[in-house]
Amino acid sequence: MAMATATEVTMAELAVLSPESSFSAAPTDASSNAASFSSTPPTTVSPDSMSLASDPDVPKQDTITAPLLAAAIPLLENISEAELQESGQQNPAGQAIVVAEAPLSTEPLTAGRARRARASLPVYNLSKLSGTAKNGKRRDNGDPVQDKRRRTISGDTLVDNSEEGAGESTDALVWENEVVEEGIDASNLGGSVSGPSNNPPGGRIAKRPKSARGSAQITRRATRLSGAPVETLATKISSLGKRGRKTFEKGISRISRELLRLQDTNEFAHIETRPVRYTVWSNGKYIDPSELEEKEAQSPPRKKAKTGDQGPAAGAAEDKNVTEEAEKRETEAPALQKRRVKKWLNKGLYAGQEAPLDIYKGLTAQEKKKLSTLPELLPTGKPNKTLPAPIFNGLRMLIHGRDFKLPFDVCNPLPPGQPKPAAYRTMTKNRFVGDAGAYWKKTPHFEDFASRCVCKPDDGCAEDCQNRIMLYECDETNCNVGKTHCQNRAFQNLQARTKKGGRYRVGVEVYKTSDRGYGVRSNRCFEPNQIIMEYTGEIITEEECERRMNEVYKNNECYYLMSFDQNMIIDATTGSIARFVNHSCSPNCRMIKWIVSGQPRMALFAGDRPIMTGEELTYDYNFDPFSAKNVQKCLCGSPNCRGVLGPKPKEVKPPKPPKDEKKGVKGSVKAGKRKLKELLSGDRDDEDDSKTIKKRKIKAATGAISKKTAGIMAAKGAAKGAASAIKRSVSAVSITAKSKLTGVSSKKTAGRVSLQAARKTPTKAKTASGTLSSSSSLTTIVAAATVKPAKPTPKKKAAPSAKSTPKSTPASAKAASSRKRVPSRKMLEATDDSPAAQDEEDVTAEASAEKPKSAAKKVSPKAKAAAKTTQTKMTPWLIKTPALKVPKSTPPSSAKSNKSRNGLELSRKANVRLVQRSPSKVQEVYDGPN
């Protein structure tokens, strides 16, 4: 618009120009202006063929025609001829710009473009003209800066040219400057060609004074030299025409974009994209950065360098170093610093263990099947919020059962405050009450007991210890190994363990079962065959027992009475908590009677497998119900439960051993017999007696296994005559076994044994000839009882009788005591309940060494097995147990009492006897060989 306005103004002014003026230009077309301009030869700057052709006289001269000067050309047209003539006639280059006097055309100027105007358009080196030739062909490379500089349309170019043409015609230079200046001034006018002040109202362009021109020139130069042409040009651009302005705007915007792009580059912003690596040298050696990184990662953070005490130079140097290090750390930081994320164990013990969302994951098909049968894992429809079992043990525990338990300290089976039985009193030692002490034979087993075992320290009185096999506990009197190495001191260990007290040391506790009254469970783990607790109580005679039943316990629901030794009974009503141990058909414990320091003692031992904490302790009562009415239902819940507290009605006997085994047994018996003959050479009578007795004994055992007194009498009769002979045979077999075990020469052994036998013989003979020898008779009975599967041949009985020796011994003492009812002074004292008497009565306290030691005990492996399987049977007088529907008790009659005494006596003799008494119906039960 500005341009158009300017042009219009120009045209208006042209209209008022003098007729001499040949200006005729299209108002809006600069090129047409040029064309028209060229069509007027005197004012032609750009040669026009037509004009040239129209004026052939005019010498051809190089005329300056520049399209870029299009804006300026019309202004040049405004220059009057006079001025032109005045100002100069020739340009400095000798190319005179001839302003010819030509008749003004009267024809109206057409706006069309001059034809063929460009065909002959000369090409000018514009870069030279613009003064930028020295910059190379940047324009060709699309450098917008170049274009930008080119915006100095004419001033620079012309000025430069003028400078280059120094020394040439100054007038020509002045003319050029004026021309260009006018053009520039015109463009600065903002719409007016020369400005209102410069253009006189007469329409003529006022010629400016030279001083003004000079100042303008200086100003222009100064502007150029000031280095701010852009700004000036920007101002000028605003006054340009539409096209020009567009061109400039286009150029500016391009520049801006390019600059912006440049600014975006890292190079422009001086940013180094590649990491700067500093080589580190230490002591003249190159250090690998990776090693340095590792060292820095391992070394603790460095302390800040102290600079206070040092000089400024040192401080500066150190600062520099610190800065360098910091920079170095910064540059190497991405590689070195690995963000360490702290892990919080928010699950405690369960950290690292995922909750088993799919409990079947990772299991085999078989395991899955097993697992699916567990009722705990059946879908309940409710979300299971229970934490899983401890790590990696839950499923196995569910499938395979409990194979481990938490220690006692962590999981105490019985929290404090549990209900305890009424009249809960414990007694850790046996004590004699009533006549029991008087009748108790102090050291009935001492002869056998006191013989030393033949173990070596390395053996440690393990499985092969003769004492152990015979259920004699080792002590200083009978152990060949010594306390430090001996492992056959269970009762002593128990005493040492429980001495200090405490739940763990005691190891057991009473608890209430769901259906069987009270029970006992472990407070700790027990090894197989480890002693757990002793069964203690009051040792009473059977008369006292019956009296208690009839008088004291008649209203009780439970009685805790067990047949013991020497025809006596342990009443554990006031005794150890072993009395609460329940029965099980698959027990984990055994109740075994041992001879400790020559005295019998009962204790509960772990079975063949270890016992875990919290496990209920049970043993097989092994008692026989002697009446269908008294049969109690067993609630042990084991898979092989017999259903009742007692043996099965038809117990399946173990399969008979194969013939080879039998032969082996026969052979060993024969061999033993031969050696027995050798040892007892010349003693044919005894041998014959023994044969006879054995035959009779077997008859008694097989025939009198019925629960009748006749059987007892038969057994007694058998024992009567056979006492000494069997004892000898037992000793002989034991010696044989010992010689085999120890490897001692047969001669030496025989001599020693003979001596021992000679020593023993008088006593035994005396016993045998006089009254019934308790030990021998009992031996016989037990032999009869234990050899029940064998056929009644004498040879078969020899070895088993030896096995039964230790068990028979205490019972024989009882038989003697029951026979001799004349109490000694000590016995009478023992009947007192005074503490002194009780101390004397203490079975475990006393062990005299009056008698000579008997021959060493040797037992065949079969005897070992027999000893193992032999367990003391319980004698529970259960009067009334409502939960179990036990019939109410009534006091026993005297006749029944006699019967029961017989039964008890028999049971004691057999030592594997259980007698269950019912006050209403007392029966004798004999479960000897059958």
Ligand SMILES: C[S@@+](CC[C@H](N)C(=O)[O-])C[C@H]1O[C@@H](n2cnc3c(N)ncnc32)[C@H](O)[C@@H]1O
């Ligand atoms: C010596 S007591 C054992 C302690 C008894 N549970 C208590 O509460 O005092 C023996 C009696 O316990 C009961 N008993 C023990 N084991 C049993 C079992 N497996 N099934 C049923 N009753 C049993 C019987 O009544 C039996 O006569």
